[in-house]
Amino acid sequence: MRNGAGANVIARLENTALAFGSRIILRNCTLDIVEGAITCIIGLSGAGKSTILRLIDGLLLPSEGHVFVRDQDICHVSEDQRNVIRQKISLSFQFSALLDSLSVGDNVALPLREHTRLTHAEIHRTVMDALDSVGLANAYDALPGELSGGMLKRAGFARAIVTRPELVLYDEPTTGLDPIMGAVIDGLIVDIVRRLGGTAVAITHDMASARRIGDAAAMLHGGRIIWTGPASDLMHSGNPAVDQFTHGRREGPIQMELRR
């Protein structure tokens, strides 16, 4: 699957719409996720950014349109087939979503135990490698409740990358972290993509983060993707709504209503 510029596309939303009852979340969205790149999706809170990640992962199915991973339309396959496709994709959750009854090591080992026939020793070694790559080699036996916010994010990353997926989806990876930890996490995302040779999609509100890690960017507003382009163009996109958002201006086409 290739896009208009001839680049390999690992995932594609094609005229995708999603509504829950009368509440419309996405309308006619088309977006290509280019292989080997980090794509940042920006937009207001509640714009449906996380929904896009869940559509790509097959956790949600669109009301209209298609979602392709590689060449496969994941909307028209069985749940078992989707589970197979999901083994190529990892979703790193905003609040990590580690199973709180398992230790960090067991959380990271979970996808390996479920989907591979590796021995206990091989799983332990692979998990230790993944934890080491996010700086948590000493946290194997810790419970998620014993970790700080930044450590939880990194443990979530370790679980997301332990199976060496082709595509990692990061849901607000730096939200709620201090600027230094945010920069560390950004560095990790870039390092993971460059070192493992995968592809990433990151949802963010943080323009500094988007510029630091993004190769490509897309902005979602009003349920539509209103702009796509290189992440380096984010601050001078020429699109008034994108400019308002990226510069954090109160005045502009995006009207925020504060109801009292």
Added chain:
Amino acid sequence: MRALDRFGRATIDFFEYAGGLALLSAESLGFMLQLRIRIAETISQAALLGVQSLLIVCLTSLFTGMVISLESAQQAVAYGVSNLVGGAVAYASVRELGPMLTGVVVAGRVGAAIAAELGSMVVTEQIEALRSMGVEPPRFLVVPRLLALLLMLPLLTIFADVVSIAGGAWIAQTYAHIPYDSFVSSIRESIDFSDVVKGLVKSVVFAAIIALVGAYQGLSTRGGAAGVGRSTTFAVVLAIILIFASNFLLSFLLFGGR
């Protein structure tokens, strides 16, 4: 028109709930038949859900057996048939109260725990994380709990039967001066092994109700901490109602002839 609308919505909700519960039951049964079972987790759940319920089940059964004995001994002595007290206590305990009280107590303790645990996993996105890893929540979470209860509830029921009868025997002896051998021979005349087995069949059905209602309610949780609270309460209430209803049905089917 509004009443009709409400009735329509309630009907749809009912069938949606029943359908979801049936689907979860079928999925869980499917995984069990394919032997896709996490054995270590099942054993751990059996200890957590079953063994830790032993004390409360024994206490409840002890006092129930004692009160049946107390009430029946009073009447029996008045009518000069004190030799029937053992049979009355065993009959009630083995066929009805043992399985049902164990079911109700476990529904309160374990059904609530299952609903609360799975519900909080939903609101903290842990269930979604499992799905995103290609792990089926029914196989990973529901099957171990269901199997653990299917194994443990009959065992708890046996303990409940024994403790209830023992408590009854003690009260009969101390309160109505009915000797233990008379009490035991009355039991032998009143119930046979098939009664015990039928009581255990009931407990298997109750185990399935408690585990599946708790799990379905937990997995259907919406709306944060308040949602977890609602799920937990509803799981217990519904499981207890279903236990009572199915107990009547099972008694009719199993013991209807005698």
